Amino acid sequence: MEPENRRTPLAVAIAGRPNAGKSTLFNALTGRMAAITDDHAGTTRDLVEASIELAGDDGLVYTVRLMDAGGMGVIDEPGIAPKIERAINRAVNGADVLVFLVDARTGITDLDLAAAERIRRLGKPVVVAANKCETEEAERDAHVFSRLGLGRPIMIAALEKRNIRELASAIIDAVKTLRPDAGAPPPENDVADVPAAPRNKRSAVAARRPGPMRIAVLGRRNCGKSTFVNALAGGERCIVSEIPGTTRDSVDVLINCRGRELLVIDTAGIARKREGARTVDFKSTVRTERAVRRADVVLLFIDCTVPVGRLERHAFRLVKENCKPAILTVNKWDLSTVSHKDFLRYLEKKLRFPVNLPVAFISALENAGVRRVVETAAELFELAGKRLGTGVLNRTLSEIAAGHGSPSSGTKTGRIFYATQTGVYPPVFTLFVNHADAFDEPYRRFVEKKLAAALGSEELPVKLLFRERSRRKQRRGRRR
Numbered sequence: 001m002e003p004e005n006r007r008t009p010l011a012v013a014i015a016g017r018p019n020a021g022k023s024t025l026f027n028a029l030t031g032r033m034a035a036i037t038d039d040h041a042g043t044t045r046d047l048v049e050a051s052i053e054l055a056g057d058d059g060l061v062y063t064v065r066l067m068d069a070g071g072m073g074v075i076d077e078p079g080i081a082p083k084i085e086r087a088i089n090r091a092v093n094g095a096d097v098l099v100f101l102v103d104a105r106t107g108i109t110d111l112d113l114a115a116a117e118r119i120r121r122l123g124k125p126v127v128v129a130a131n132k133c134e135t136e137e138a139e140r141d142a143h144v145f146s147r148l149g150l151g152r153p154i155m156i157a158a159l160e161k162r163n164i165r166e167l168a169s170a171i172i173d174a175v176k177t178l179r180p181d182a183g184a185p186p187p188e189n190d191v192a193d194v195p196a197a198p199r200n201k202r203s204a205v206a207a208r209r210p211g212p213m214r215i216a217v218l219g220r221r222n223c224g225k226s227t228f229v230n231a232l233a234g235g236e237r238c239i240v241s242e243i244p245g246t247t248r249d250s251v252d253v254l255i256n257c258r259g260r261e262l263l264v265i266d267t268a269g270i271a272r273k274r275e276g277a278r279t280v281d282f283k284s285t286v287r288t289e290r291a292v293r294r295a296d297v298v299l300l301f302i303d304c305t306v307p308v309g310r311l312e313r314h315a316f317r318l319v320k321e322n323c324k325p326a327i328l329t330v331n332k333w334d335l336s337t338v339s340h341k342d343f344l345r346y347l348e349k350k351l352r353f354p355v356n357l358p359v360a361f362i363s364a365l366e367n368a369g370v371r372r373v374v375e376t377a378a379e380l381f382e383l384a385g386k387r388l389g390t391g392v393l394n395r396t397l398s399e400i401a402a403g404h405g406s407p408s409s410g411t412k413t414g415r416i417f418y419a420t421q422t423g424v425y426p427p428v429f430t431l432f433v434n435h436a437d438a439f440d441e442p443y444r445r446f447v448e449k450k451l452a453a454a455l456g457s458e459e460l461p462v463k464l465l466f467r468e469r470s471r472r473k474q475r476r477g478r479r480r
Helices: 022-030 081-094 110-122 136-148 164-178 225-233 280-294 310-321 340-351 370-384 390-404 441-455 471-479
Strands: 010-015 048-055 061-068 097-103 126-131 204-206 213-218 251-257 260-266 297-303 326-331 359-361 386-388 416-423 428-433 463-468
Touching: 010 022, 010 081, 010 164, 022 048, 022 061, 022 097, 022 126, 022 164, 048 164, 048 251, 061 081, 061 164, 081 110, 097 110, 097 136, 097 164, 110 136, 126 136, 126 164, 213 225, 213 280, 213 310, 213 370, 225 251, 225 260, 225 297, 225 370, 260 370, 280 310, 297 310, 297 370, 310 340, 326 370, 340 359, 359 370, 370 386, 386 390, 386 441, 390 416, 390 441, 441 463
Parallel strands: 010 061, 010 097, 097 126, 213 260, 213 297, 297 326, 326 359, 428 463
Antiparallel strands: 048 061, 204 386, 251 260, 416 428
């Protein structure tokens, strides 16, 4: 059994007034654009979390759960300001260590004083970081923050990643005061590869991908995505309101669902990209698309009370382009007055193509059907990691040739010599053929469907790669 300190990393929250650069620091520490940054105060609303590893000077690795919430004292839309405040409370109250971030350019403000007093009352280890110290003059001015009584500030510039290593060392020191044995030896391999399929007589072998299953919740704004995540988590993890666009970041939420660890990504939602590349809404949409690429399974949310249109078609294309297993999740079904069959007929008409996905009719608000969606996602995830045995793959190719004949284009007739599975998550098959351009789109879809069925579900997306054999090898094969 794993030691407790290895299983439950300590939590570190970045706190401070609005627009001090908390999300920029969050991104610098995580090493990726995990939180949206913008010059507008109050950009961060939800509680954004990430598990990170910090390398200590002692040669050990310290895993912590890093949290970024809204700024203390932010003024936002009246309807969601109390919910943002609750997210801030969850971060600072749930953290073991606090990083108090201040802005060296502005000096001490009334909001800094109020935030410092609030943090002081918590009685937790605090690391003070003075951000935006790009110059020596800014560093000299930043010493004024020692007057807050929370310790000597560490001079950093989060955007330029200046002195981030020094800040990380201070965080580790604070962690060690609470848990001296929190460090662990670094892993032998920095990147965990998906293991190759073992050779045995099973028809399909499941590979294991390290880490929890990642589920992205995708759909237009205000269709109930955050309500679904909260229902699954059993509490308010994402801010929910009737204001469209309340969620701005793609929020990672770690959930233990009946013994299964999940990483659920609540996206900001699909919206029109007409507001300019520098707006928060545009950044939210770009972050949503990144979330789809990170996901193992995507839940395509449809609000059954809103007409289906261009945004839903875009969401479907996004999932298809990234070859992701997906579940069509029809939300707010408790408000519907039509049958399942009639709604699916309407949906295919509006989407302009057949829906070849598992379908779930749920009510996130009533917590109806939520668990079943996760169970279906887990089944798709397991199938996406399977490998077909050689015998099953050969029989499937024979069935394809017998059931659909040979494809042709002009004077060329296509022929599949053999195939091999070259990847999982998603399943990837490389087909060695004589003329790749002889295989038109309908024939390719037929091949995909047959291979997916062999893996366990026709609704599972697979990726095909066509490789032409040289004419010399083709002639050599015919002589044999």
